[in-house]
Amino acid sequence: MKSYDAVIVGGGASGIVAAVFAKRKGASVLLCEKMPKLGKKLLVTGAGRCNLLNEKLNESFYNPEARDLVRSVLGRCGKDAMLGFFRELGLQVAADETGRIFPVTQQAASVLKVLELEVTRLEITVKLDCEVQDLRAVAGAFEVRTASEERFVSPKVILCAGGKSYPALGADGSAYVLAQKFGHTVTEPVPCVVPLLAKDPWCHFLQGQKIRAKVTARVDGKPVSEAAGELLFTQYGLSGTAVLDVSREISIAVNRDGKKIASVTADLIPAMNEGELKKEFGRRLERKFPREELLEGLLPHKFSLAFRDILQKEDVAALVKVLKHKEFKVSGTRGWNEAEFTAGGVPAEEVDIATLESNRQKGLYLAGEVLDVQGARGGYNLAWAWASGAVAGSSI
Ligand SMILES: Cc1cc2nc3c(=O)[nH]c(=O)nc-3n(C[C@H](O)[C@H](O)[C@H](O)COP(=O)(O)OP(=O)(O)OC[C@H]3O[C@@H](n4cnc5c(N)ncnc54)[C@H](O)[C@@H]3O)c2cc1C
The missing domain is CATH 3.50.50.60 (FAD/NAD(P)-binding domain)
Known part of the structure; x- marks a missing residue:
């Protein structure tokens, strides 16, 4: 030997x-x-x-x-x-x-x-x-x-x-x-540094869209990690650097600890706070922006379609709430073939x-x-x- x-x-x-x-x-x-x-x-x-x-x-x-x-x-x-x-x-x-x-x-x-x-x-x-x-x-x-x-x-x-x-x-x-x-x-x-599964019609509808966002991972409603960066919508859920950065805590919770309630809350326009956003929408309405086009220039066009129902209502407070705190329920993660x-x-x-x-x-x-x-x-x-x-x- x-x-x-x-x-x-x-x-x-x-x-x-x-x-x-x-x-x-x-x-x-x-x-x-x-x-x-x-x-x-x-x-x-x-x-x-x-x-x-x-x-x-x-x-x-x-x-x-x-x-x-x-x-x-x-x-x-x-x-x-x-x-x-x-x-x-x-x-x-x-x-x-x-x-x-x-x-x-x-x-x-x-x-x-x-x-x-x-x-x-x-x-x-x-x-x-x-x-x-x-x-x-x-x-x-x-x-x-x-x-x-x-x-x-x-x-x-x-x-x-x-x-x-x-x-x-x-x-x-x-x-x-x-x-x-x-x-x-x-x-x-x-799996860690891994995309997340979210059964949300938005993900499917917006698949391929990538924006800069701030995301907070929550387990049983409590924040466990947050990150800023890319948020990418995919056919099965969420990816992008910000999501990968918060994936560890979610993966441990759902894949190891058997937790059922996990979510990601996304601030879709992190560059503006709620007050600034409300003011901006007020200004746009004064300038006679068509309701369904209120988001143009703030988010890619496809988001105006995703937000169509809320935009129709012209309820600025409700619109700002979703834009700053959009919640995606997470059901799991992708597997080892996609985990870094x-x-x-x-x-x-x-x-x-x-x-x-x-x-x-x-x-x-x-x-x-x-x-x-x-x-x-x-x-x-x-x-x-x-x-x-x-x-x-x-x-x-
Ligand atoms: C897509 C991707 C992108 C990444 N990008 C980055 C990055 O940019 N920056 C960064 O810091 N990290 C990155 N990482 C993480 C990084 O690759 C790992 O941290 C690093 O490779 C770990 O090194 P390691 O030697 O411990 O394991 P590995 O690199 O996995 O090496 C283990 C080796 O052991 C061999 N092996 C396994 N079992 C046996 C056995 N029984 N007998 C003999 N050989 C065996 C395997 O074939 C393998 O070659 C990335 C990972 C992935 C998957």
């Missing part, structure tokens, strides 16, 4: 970086990836542009339960260290006006390429089409078994096999099964905050999306993958 100082399970963002850092320490490393290529998911990130980091990176952009762990990991490998790492690999990056960092090529493929070049330069052993099916602790080491019945032995294993989002790109939840073998618990994974991330996984408190070593099994380390760590959209999830991969890889 071939032996290595460390076996990395999963060749995505966290696994590639873990392999690089482990190898730089002088370890012999085997990187096992079940897909025919490393980093398939990386190629689709940021709509193909890869938003790999954020200028504002700190633990406050992550779920509260994980913040101690994130603070500790970013303390060892924060934004500047990661920027330095990528610069050393030859990747030029630039931040946009909101602080999101992209490669200057605007191509995710550039990020993957520089990582692959480093893997090659360091002569890391990579096995593709290599699905790790079983891990066993035997006499102070791990026996690693693959789907094709290969076996390897190593005193250290870094589990970087991701969560459950976009299973066609590789990560399908198998990391949880491997972690559970060593006594880890798994907080039920649910996983909420849930191995709880943060089950790993050592300095090294990411499992506190259930000596020699086992966990990094990336397999852990119950979720960042906001904007480069925070890849930041976690890089940073946790680097810390685990340099801790072995």
Whole structure:
């Protein structure tokens, strides 16, 4: 049986970086990836542009339960260290006006390429089409078994096999099964950064329309999160950046906690408050705007058709109320094929905050999306993958 100082399970963002850092320490490393290529998911990130980091990176952009762990990991490998790492690999990056960092090529493929070049330069052993099916602790080491019945032995294993989002790109939840073998618990994974299902005739009627809005997610009537940005109407419900940003809390409530009452309230004209809107409609009525055209110039034309009944009544107060507090009842979320991330996984408190070593099994380390760590959209999830991969890889 071939032996290595460390076996990395999963060749995505966290696994590639873990392999690089482990190898730089002088370890012999085997990187096992079940897909025919490393980093398939990386190629689709940021709509193909890869938003790999954020200028504002700190633990406050992550779920509260994980913040101690994130603070500790970013303390060892924060934004500047990661920027330095990528610069050393030859990747030029630039931040946009909101602080999101992209490669200057605007191509995710550039990020993957520089990582692959480093893997090659360091002569890391990579096995593709290599699905790790079983891990066993035997006499102070791990026996690693693959789907094709290969076996390897190593005193250290870094589990970087991701969560459950976009299973066609590789990560399908198998990391949880491997972690559970060593006594880890798994907080039920649910889709996160995901469009919402809403049975509202408006959604169907307005499908394809995209506006800027402020949205508030509610569970049992109580606000749980809010965001401003794009609101996109779809055949099945709601999407767009603002909706994706509030989807985590709704998904946990309906998909994990079995809550039946969830909704999104949208402020469709966030640039004006209720008083300003009332004044504006008063002005329009004075100027003899036809009733059915009162919304022209404020919202796309199709909204005038959606609002036809209210506009007919010429009831400005009722119109303003709907425009500022339109409620959509949410019945669920889209599935894993449309979720950018996983909420849930191995709880943060089950790993050592300095090294990411499992506190259930000596020699086992966990990094990336397999852990119950979720960042906001904007480069925070890849930041976690890089940073946790680097810390685990340099801790072995
Ligand atoms: C459409 C989309 C867009 C995104 N855009 C962004 C963005 O712009 N910015 C951002 O910060 N985040 C983004 N994300 C999130 C980001 O991709 C993840 O945070 C990141 O990929 C997680 O890295 P990971 O290494 O933990 O998991 P993954 O990247 O999922 O890698 C896990 C790897 O393990 C392999 N694997 C799984 N099981 C096994 C096994 N048993 N044996 C061997 N190999 C296995 C998988 O094939 C996979 O290659 C996006 C996600 C999606 C789906």
